[in-house]
Amino acid sequence: MSSAQGNETLKQPTRRTWIKWLGTTPLAMLVGCSGKPSAAFSGELLQPDLSVGHRIRDGWKLPQPTGAPSKHAVVIVGGGIAGLSAAWELQRQGIQDVVILEMESTAGGTSRSGKWEASQFPWAAHYVPVPMSFNRDLLELFQEMNIVTDVSADGQVTVAEEHLCREPEERVFHQGRWLEGLYPASIQEIHSTDRQQLEQFQLQMNQWAQRRDEQGRRAFAIPMQLGTDSDPEVIQLDQISMAQWMTDQGYDSEALRWLVDYGCRDDYGLTLEQTSAWAGVFYFASRLSGQANSIAEMESQPVMTWPQGNGKIVQHLSQRFAKQIRTEHAVTKITKQPNGQSMRVTAYDKARDRMVELIADDVVFAAPQFLASRLIDQWQQAGRDATTFQYGGWVVANLLLKARPSESKEDGLAALMAWDNVICHSDSLGYVNASHQSGADHGPTVITWYHPLLKDDPKLSRQTLLQMTWDDWAAIVLADLSRAHPEIETLIQRMDIMRWGHAMIQPRVGFMFGKQRQQAAESLGRIHFAHSDLSGIALMEEAFARGVAAARKCGAS
Template structure:
């Protein structure tokens, strides 16, 4: 990230009011100050590099620090790893993958702990449709598949599919099944939910003149018909109102979907993206969405597999500070182990967030192929709570602990139980708490103004509304601040034109990132990595 931050000091009440709202802050502070507080630290992303990039320095690499390779891949997130994985499969080995951090994976990285590993970001992958052949090849390579159905659909081994119960929601002191809150719903709420589902089914069935779906994963295979593109002109909230919906529960449900997948509120999210969330992973109208493949460590399992396949090509802790494109190739300069190193290559796959391109690629701003400032990202913080035991149910009739546990009255997304998939239902656990900074103006700057203890206080207080004993049970809480966690599909961005321009090569540089889809999904990053690999393979 390319900004300066300074830590501010707030009272506990001010802090909780900022993140969780005045009512909870008041209630929490009326109780005696909590005595138990676990250990922990801020971990993860190296944001200090932004200062170096922002200064626009020139870099001189010693003659003996240059290396010649055919392809340099900048970034070892899912897109960069997918590109490397594909090049290796196609028999090309003359490439390097340059990664800023000590570990590959980007927002799909994971941590190791006891009794299980845990995610630091993305934590599931829906079973792909049979048409997504290359992603299925990855899953086959990982031995996750059991076979194919009579129609040719992929069958995943049961132990890798999300275990029941999958979801629950906490509302006014009780836990209920699912994400949509049915308890206490009115007849009008029921009618609106049914009408909403009918609208979604209609879009699932929709096809353009070429037989393409309106919404599908990867998004590049979907329709660009005017009827579909027009949805990007309004917000998802406006679309709901135009369709006559007024149910508070339905609006909450759709707002949660936007916060969950996009880190945006309902009124900020493109209607195209809102409908994509509900329609893109449903094979036929009336069917459920594709089941989830998940592991305790989330998508870190996929990252580790691809990284292992290209281990000899992977260069962690190599911060790319300059790319100088030329007529016959490009020069890529890195900071590694306190010294400058250079790679002369024929092609570059730029698999880093698109907004960084003007800061790294020399000459980009003077002859820009697209407007990188149009690519807005959002900020999150993720907390992993290591617990010596899990809370006991407060009421015998409460719905039991699930994989995904949502707090209805919270601006957070709640927590994922990393131990759930292993069937470990008693004893120590790891819970992963997610908080998107979409409720605050200038959320990125504010996020980096808070230190570890303040963010840990937010997570513990928020979870404490459902589990009052959480502080006594938590032995450690580590936090990762994602300044640019994911691309924001705001109104007008998906079909605004800049995203489409960025998929085109620029002076021997090929862009590959989930940003290019406008939605931050594993499948989208994987698709763009493979697309870029195919482009450079044809050179």
């Protein structure tokens, strides 16, 4: 990753106008006249390393490769979950001659993690629901990691207790107090109309979870390619927004609409109005077994989490493929060899300031589709188009706290910091507590704060994202957290802030069953694609499944 400022130019809106757009707190409370918070702590402003791409864009002439190309069975472009999973599956097939080219100084993509003395912590992805029994490949990985201990004949998955999120799992700050769970009202205070709509929504999600197509496939499954692609009612959901669907169903409860909006922002970085209704229903229905006969029996899949978030998985796979991973290698071109039987991959080795070439029988392109058109020589000739692929920007801040914030005893059990701590009616998603799984409920910790950029034009969001400084973002983080923890500034020892310009694919209206997404997963000769954006949903399970699927195509071209 890099701490360099982005060099994209932006004339309007200004940085201060952008801070107003964030909408969580009045501008005067965010930054003073100097534009800096009064914080007595420091930190870094980080971002994925874009230096090579920007140099090429600005006219940099690449040096000529030196030395003969190395030859390999498979070259994997991208060392995130999809690329590492492809290597995992290739090894299971007995294919050992594999090279993973990763642009960053460390593998993992948005599942990477960091470490301070108080705890490890995630830089983005931070949990995985317990896979259902039909997700066999992922269960095998988790068995290999000693996370899943058994899968019974009737499909019951057993997870080692230390990997399951311990209580309290989640809480929400609403109207000046913390409440257990994520619904912004206590059980005793839910209005009858709100209660009725919440129960109806839960029953409806369970019905979607029970639904099967003519082939016996679930309407909504994780990974999504195991779900139906032929049920007309399911497909039709992609033609309207989740907001429209809820209105059509008569759901006007403010609390319920906030809860569903939170889910869309949490997994997709989109609002209710921006999210495909298919994705909105998927968020809830795909995590339900569909076996419940009543609301009392209805429960989403348990959550597995670790101090470093999904960095736990990255660490396991990175250690396994340490000799195959080549970090700081930015791929610049992928071309077909004249014989048509192999591929040539050209990459810039940043550490050694040289160009290298690799010849591969197959290439797994485990990078986002927006890069494919720039790197793959025959992309446009093949009639490929990725213009409907839109990626949301995120800001993630990790805060080292010397102690936990004080809590009101009036909040009861919700006064204890949970794993997931959400601030109602904030544009942020709140924060997760990295040391939660350690069982230490007092003393130093690291909290990870998440903020999706929700504007309709992702490009504009990215441009402004790169223009804002550490001071700007530190002020926004402080203002947001101070709503729930007035003394938070006095507890912070360090705040590092990551700007993710293309953090996740966005399942906007019409994208999930559009031609471009469906075509994107098809191999292009000996190039096989593997990334969560092929699923339209940026989940670890989707990236893993796409990596495994691409690996299985290698050697069969």
